């Protein structure tokens with residue numbers, strides 16, 4: 385059981401799952417940016433169709449949801465152990481080298497999870513268990529996922545929820561990548577500044593990339 389592993393093991397599990405989730409986010413962003421192509425959703429729908437029908441990608445989804453669960457469970461346990469070890473919340477560690485968001489990983493993580501459930505309900509569960517209109521390209525039928533995305537982001541309330549969510553994701557990611565490498569022992573003092581910069585670049589690219597989707601759809605479609 386993950387509960388009985390040492391803190392180091394839990395940190396390694398959490399880091400591996402977290403780094404895998406960052407990889408997923410890059411793939412997810414790339415596919416979703418296709419919805420911005422002004423071709424009636426054809427490119428995006430074909431890419432989304434490939435993602436839900438390709439057996440290898442469907443197999444990887446087990447690791448994706450497993451990774452999300454492991455990341456949450458290990459993160460929660462480590463945080464609880466941390467609180468119990470320091471009841472006065474006394475911090476001796478210097479934060480000078482850390483992301484300003486490093487102290488709030490559990491808080492940003494909880495917000496990301498809450499809205500992720502809402503996000504899965506909006507898209508993933510609709511695709512799996514709900515109804516998505518069909519569209520035909522060259523005689524082949526596809527789910528019109530693009531239409532659903534455009535419809536969702538035509539509402540300001542929805543756009544605001546997503547922009548807020550994605551900003552919290554960005555704050556979380558700012559500390560995530562270099563912290564993950566550190567847990568895996570892949571850091572070296574010589575490379576620390578470069579890894580911090582890379583971590584921030586990853587956070588900015590993913591956040592700005594995802595935020596562009598609701599904003600461009602709301603203002604230009």
Ligand code: HEM
Pocket residue numbers: 412416432436496500503504507508511512529533546550553594595597598
């Ligand atoms: C504006 C940004 C986003 C859009 C437009 C978007 C769109 C979608 C769509 C259309 C699906 C359903 C795919 C299908 O089953 O056919 C989906 C699934 C999913 N999304 Fe997002 N997504 C966005 C951001 C995110 C973010 C930031 C996360 C993680 C924090 C995320 C996590 C997931 C997960 C875990 C699934 C289920 C697995 C999958 O189908 O790939 N999404 N998203």
